[in-house]
Amino acid sequence: MRVHIGKIKGKRGAYEDFSFHEALPAPWEGVEASRDVPVEFVGRVTNTGKGYHVEGVLRAVATVPCDRCLEPFRLEMASQVAEEFRSAPYGTRDSTPDQESPGEDQDALDDWNVFQGDTISLDDVVREHLVLALPPKLLCHAACKGICPKCGQNRNQVACDCMVDDVDPRLSALMDLLKKDQ
Numbered sequence: 001m002r003v004h005i006g007k008i009k010g011k012r013g014a015y016e017d018f019s020f021h022e023a024l025p026a027p028w029e030g031v032e033a034s035r036d037v038p039v040e041f042v043g044r045v046t047n048t049g050k051g052y053h054v055e056g057v058l059r060a061v062a063t064v065p066c067d068r069c070l071e072p073f074r075l076e077m078a079s080q081v082a083e084e085f086r087s088a089p090y091g092t093r094d095s096t097p098d099q100e101s102p103g104e105d106q107d108a109l110d111d112w113n114v115f116q117g118d119t120i121s122l123d124d125v126v127r128e129h130l131v132l133a134l135p136p137k138l139l140c141h142a143a144c145k146g147i148c149p150k151c152g153q154n155r156n157q158v159a160c161d162c163m164v165d166d167v168d169p170r171l172s173a174l175m176d177l178l179k180k181d182q
């Protein structure tokens with residue numbers, strides 16, 4: 001995903017709207033999707049005078065395996081994006097912020113992305129935002145029963161008769177200790 005800023009270059013306050021529908025190749029951190037992930041990103045890039053402000057709404061739907069039962073399911077992701085970009089010659093991350101005049105945007109200094117030429121690539125920002133939008137556990141549904149540790153069947157599909165000790169191993173060590181005390 002690349003936005004071209006040639007038309008708004010040198011014009012503070014000028015903006016350009018964009019709308020991307022692209023497939024982002026997987027896997028990326030946390031998402032072992034079986035296919036490329038279709039991503040929609042609709043937003044606006046604005047020339048702020050110092051750089052470019054990109055904001056918009058990001059949506060994606062990935063088919064990923066459930067953390068508990070391993071069955072693939074549709075995972076919908078959405079994120080609100082607001083990012084600053086500065087062109088590389090004066091916006092390189094490695095340049096020491098100390099040399100800038102104090103008080104000017106000090107808190108924003110670490111917080112920009114770098115681009116070169118007339119094109120801003122949004123791919124890294126899009127991936128970062130989607131990874132942050134992931135739930136801590138990827139579950140096909142909140143009540144997923146997972147796989148039976150004894151017979152290996154998917155307990156959402158089969159009601160097996162296995163007797164499973166659901167005690168956490170750390171907890172059982174504690175219970176052993178408690179038994180010794182008695």
Ligand SMILES: [Zn+2]
Pocket residue numbers: 066067068069070071139140141144145146
């Ligand atoms: Zn599941």
Ligand SMILES: [Zn+2]
Pocket residue numbers: 148149150151152153160161162
């Ligand atoms: Zn079982």
